[in-house]
Amino acid sequence: MKEFRFSSSISLLLFSLMLLSCDKEDEFNNTPSGNMEALWQIIDEHYCFLESKKINWDSVHAAFMPRAKNVSTQESLLNLMDEMLDILQDGHVNVSTSFNIARYWEWFEAYPENFDEKIQKNYLKTDYYISGGIKYTILDDNIGYIYYSSFENETGENSMDHILYRLALCRGIIFDIRNNGGGELTNVQNIAASFTDSKVLTGYISHKTGKGHSDFSKPYPKYLYPRTSSTYNYYKQVVVLTNRNCFSAANEFVNTMMQLPNVTIVGDKTGGGSGFPFSSELPNGWGVRFSSSLSLSPKMEQIEFGISPDIQVSMTKEDEDKGLDTIIETAREYINNQYLK
Amino acid sequence: MKYKLLILILLYIALPCKAIEKEAIQYRSINSSHLFSIGSRSAWDTYLSPSSYKGLNLGYIYDQIRLSDSYKNVSYQSLFRVDFSKMDNKAGNGEMWGGFLNYRWGAHYRWTVDPSLQLLGGALIGGTVGGLYNIRNSNNPAQAKINLGLSLSAIALYKVRIGNQPILFRYQINLPSIGITFSPHYGQSYYEIFTLGNDKGVFLLSSLHNMFEMENMLSAEIPFNSVTLRVGLSNTYMRSELHQLETQINCSSVFIGFVKEGIFFSGKKRPKPAGYQSPVY
Secondary structure (H helix, E strand, C coil): CEECCCCHHHHHHHHHHHHHCCCCCCCCCCCHHHHHHHHHHHHHHHCCCCCCCCCCHHHHHHHHHHHHCCCCCHHHHHHHHHHHHHCCCCCCCEEECCCCEECCCHHHHCCCCCCCHHHHHHHHCCCCEEECCEEEEECCCCEEEEEECCECCCCCHHHHHHHHHHCCCCCEEEEECCCCCCECHHHHHHHHHHHCCCCEEEEEEEEECCCCCCCECCCEEEEECCCCCCCCCCCCEEEEEECCCCECHHHHHHHHHCCCCCEEEEECCCCECCEEEEEEECCCCCEEEEEEEEEECCCCCECCCCCCCCEECCCCHHHHHCCCCHHHHHHHHHHHHHHHC | CHHHHHHHHHHHHHCCCCCCCECCCCCECEEEEEEEEEEEEEEEECCCCCCCEEEEEEEEEEEEEEECCCECCEEEEEEEEEEEEEEEECCCCCEEEEEEEEEEEEEEEEEEEECCEEEEEEEEEEEEEEEEEECCCCCCCEEEEEEEEEEEEEEEEEEEEECCEEEEEEEEEEEEEEEEEECCCCCCCHHHHHHCCCCCCCEEEEECCCEEEEEEEEEEEEEECCEEEEEEEEEEEEEEEECCEEEEEEEEEEEEEEEEEEEEECCEEECCCCCCECCCC
16 A cells, blocks of 8 residues: 555545535525515515516516615515515415414405404304314205315315205305415315316316416316215305405315306306415515416316306395394305295 | 447447457456445526525445456446535525435446556446426425436546555546437426426437536545555536527535455355455556
């Protein structure tokens, strides 16, 4: 063996290892301007509705970036971001911080609520059942009433079997999703599959394929498949109740259910939210949420701004004073009329 | 027979036309290292975040080299690596986890430059399976990293003596060159791929045009009585641009472990006979 010499080749290898340890530097600094630029760029490169909403995002940059230089507090920075993002009119767009969340909620705050939990208790009473996050009962005129408050609540085939077994002899079912702000899309499929006996086209999904505002994939069809392992499905009249607070997955549920021949939508227009939200972040660590892929109806129409019901009806003051829910009463009347036909 | 054919193909790809002489040698040992690593990993993946993350990385490496029973100057290597890292963003309020399992197997042809220096060149097949997980992301929380393919590989073995202490310096570089890798499209969710079934184009050909990977290991092996200590530096680097999604993952670690070498017969180690030949010493 040779005596040790720190050869030039070993030095070269060590040097190459050191070079490789260089890490990726972030593009923007953690300053008010850097964070605003980062937010603007995330939306510019990833947000899926800039073109369909006809938003000139470059002019937004010109209008807001000079203002970022005058920002002195975290709260004023968040307010400026909030103001910029409001232009998108999208409930799926947020900036989350430890002290507040920048949000756009006009899609339901600017409209009548059309739902009253106290009045709903007159229908559910106290002896209702609960299964898989779903409350349900049978109303006096033998109509099943289901209330589902959030698609975050896990609802599987087993739960739907129990519910539909109890409601099997009802004249029809009212499926109330008012004030349902969305959740898991898998629950949309799990529930809606109980109401069809065939494969149904429910719409299309298209994701961004690049940074350009019009870079989209070819729309990919979405289908609802009937349940194969279930014991109980329901093919009689179903009325889905909606209000402006039906958003995101709830909006998708309405879009899915309205493709079925035995389903009628009653209530107010939904709040929309057809974008599939992704997460990102700013240099200061604030979380950003934005719509990344868009959902279209089977007719390739946008459902981002909501879905109109088959029967538009709002709760009336007169009915509310009597403890009645005008939308539930309309649905009951509709089902009874259909049953008697 | 099939695997021998494969080795020959790999060698002919990796090396210039070089005759591989067939020779039966009786006593060929197996050199195995069990190594534990600690270091830092940085990850930047635009599917998950525009910000880079950095943190602690812990890992285990198993490195085995043995000489071919049939071909003179040919050795086989199995290189297994598993590691886990917990990383934070620069602001300190975001957390990302990374876990990777890497296995490569292949063959090298060796040139003895002089009694103290051997150079090995060859090819390995295998790949990496793992991913990054950003705990606060909602519908894009994770990015799977699956790369399978062929790597060019080179090893330098350099024996020296410092005082009375013999030391073996070992350097290896692997360059994954061509293979198959997984990537969602730019704004595509895993829900669309796996629940709705739109998986067109998510597996694609990877080569230097869209992915650059390099694995470096530099170590010193120091025998102490019956134990051989192996200490060194390891670096794995990966940079890719697939479907306009950019990724850069860099992991630098120090490792320490021990080396076992011997001739094994039916699972039992045999004493070193005359004519014994080591794959590294």
